[in-house]
Amino acid sequence: MQKLSSNGLGLHATHKIENQPSILENYNIYDSDKVLADCIQKSNAEWASDQLQKLGSVLGSSEFIEHGNLANNNKPIFHSHDRHGHRIDQVEYHPSYHQLFKLTVANGIHSDPWANPKSGAHAARAAKLFMTYQVDQGHICPTTMTYGCVPAISRQKEVADTWLPKIFSNEYDGSFRPIAEKSGATVGMAMTEKQGGSDVRSNTSTASPISTSGAGKDYLINGHKWFCSAPMSDAFLMLANTDGGPSCFLVPRWLPSGEKNNIFIQRLKNKLGDHSNASSEIELRDTFGTLIGDEGRGVSIIIEMASLTRVDCCLAAASLMRQGAVQALHYTSQRSAFGALLTEQPIMQKVLADLILESEASTRLAIRLASSYDALDDPFETSFRRIATAASKYWLTKRSIQHTAEAMETLGGIGYVEESILARLYRQAPVNSIWEGSGNVMCLDVLRAMQKEPDSIEALVSELSKSSGMNKHYDKAFEELKKGLLKPALLLSNARVFVEETALLLQSHMMLGQSEDKSGAELFCQTRLTGSGPSTFGRLPDCSHLEGLIQRARVQP
Ligand SMILES: Cc1cc2nc3c(=O)[nH]c(=O)nc-3n(C[C@H](O)[C@H](O)[C@H](O)COP(=O)(O)OP(=O)(O)OC[C@H]3O[C@@H](n4cnc5c(N)ncnc54)[C@H](O)[C@@H]3O)c2cc1C
Structure with missing residues (x-):
């Protein structure tokens, strides 16, 4: 029988490993970026330097670099039903995805400039996003959608009163529960339909008022969305056609009564990249939503x-x-x-x-x-x-x-x-x-x-x-x-x-x-x-x- 090894290192120990660079980790992403620091100074955001340095150090640590790897190497999994056959429409993310999102929300990347407006707030938030995206890209999709939806939600008092305090929270709450029970919320956007994404006026989803029509009133939506990223968001902004034309709705995952809203996830997209982020297709059947702005103002x-x-x-x-x-x-x-x-x-x-x-x-x-x-x-x-x-x-x-x-x-x-x-x-x-x-x-x-x-x-x-x-x-x-x-x-x-x-x-x-x-x-x-x-x-x-x-x-x- 052939002897495995005389030096105890196994069959493959034929050579010394040389000329292989070290892995880049345990560095401060902010401190090491002179250009970014200069941009912060020129944007009147120097007050954020300490926060940026702390975040840069956490993000550059081997621990968070590994979170980025794990969140991307373990793609989200869609569960349509529970073991007893009940429809649940849930997506399971790797724990590292939640760690990354928690850090992002704690740092206010999802909403801080709106919650605490001050000189340089958007620039400081931009620098945080810029650093975080270097470690994980996927969870920044729901982060940016949450940030982007705040001006729209602010337009409609009925919606803003419920949602903005949760969106402005710096506590990440990844649980699947009604908004009233949650310590923080994120919001997605679902516009793209099968027949057209760039041309949102071609949307075929429709919405009818439950009782009266108009801004801040409740509607039932029927149709589909061909791309809906971050389907575990607590709510989505969606476009649907009313008598007044394409209109914008806030569609929560849970009804005000505490039951699950009719958002049926069909499947997750198998994507080239962006692996830590789940992108789904959804069907809407008498789905509850609240109109933001007037009917017909959706596109603007x-x-x-x-x-x-x-x-x-x-x-x-x-x-x-x-x-x-x-x-x-x-x-x-x-x-x-x-x-x-x-x-x-x-x-x-x-x-x-x-x-x-x-x-x-x-x-x-x-x-x-x-x-x-x-x-x-x-x-x-x-x-x-x-x-x-x-x-x-x-x-x-x-x-x-x-x-x-x-x-x-x-x-x-x-x-x-x-x-x-x-x-x-x-x-x-x-x-x-x-x-x-x-x-x-x-x-x-x-x-x-x-x-x-x-x-x-x-x-x-x-x-x-x-x-x-x-x-x-x-x-x-x-x-x-x-x-x-x-x-x-x-x-x-x-x-x-x-x-x-x-x-x-x-x-x-x-x-x-x-x-x-x-x-x-x-x-x-x-x-x-x-x-x-x-x-x-x-x-x-x-x-x-x-x-x-x-x-x-x-x-x-
Ligand atoms: C990973 C991923 C996640 C996504 N997540 C979401 C999401 O969460 N919510 C959501 O709403 N959407 C989402 N989308 C959809 C995305 O926004 C659309 O795919 C995009 O807007 C393009 O729309 P489309 O796919 O219908 O392509 P089309 O609109 O059909 O466009 C096809 C091509 O034609 C070009 N084109 C269009 N009009 C013209 C013109 N007049 N002249 C010349 N060229 C033109 C476009 O530039 C494009 O190159 C996601 C997409 C991806 C890839």
């Missing part, structure tokens, strides 16, 4: 919510890029090939520096958009975020797909293996581009704003003018953009080019105006605003600046 209420959730998509995309860049830097600074560290290899240096530049510009733009809600009623900020949000949602979410792919490649084969977070970031990236308004829909939204809300053009030009005269490529691209802004009707077939250029100018403006790294800002403009725009990462010109860029962005656990 949805649009208000979507502008908030679209900013969160920008934050999410920037977050994926930051985590991708951090992982790439960590790995390549410990991995050698052909006799030198990867960070010292000229081609790799350009890839890394380019990933860092993109991450910085995206972070700055996303936090700028979020902080515009700190001046909620300021007419300039309202007009500014109109075009800027749609253009940024279009571009940052698209760019994060390329960025996560390139970051993954810097790790070579191990980047493609599921144990690495890079594989998860890559699979997550496209969803931010699809939901809350897919790419073409964002382009149409920019054109619509240009045609119907001329103030939004003025505000965009005024904001971008602040960086005029700082860079020749920027000045030239800005002049071209201004010509396009004058003729929105001609732009339809060329909308993607125009919207991309708008977003690139916004990113460049943030870099020129805010980045402490002036050479980095110049490099960004030179490589994004000339020729046919950005292509593969790593096509930077030769310059002495790359090593400094890489060193500054590195994370020291």
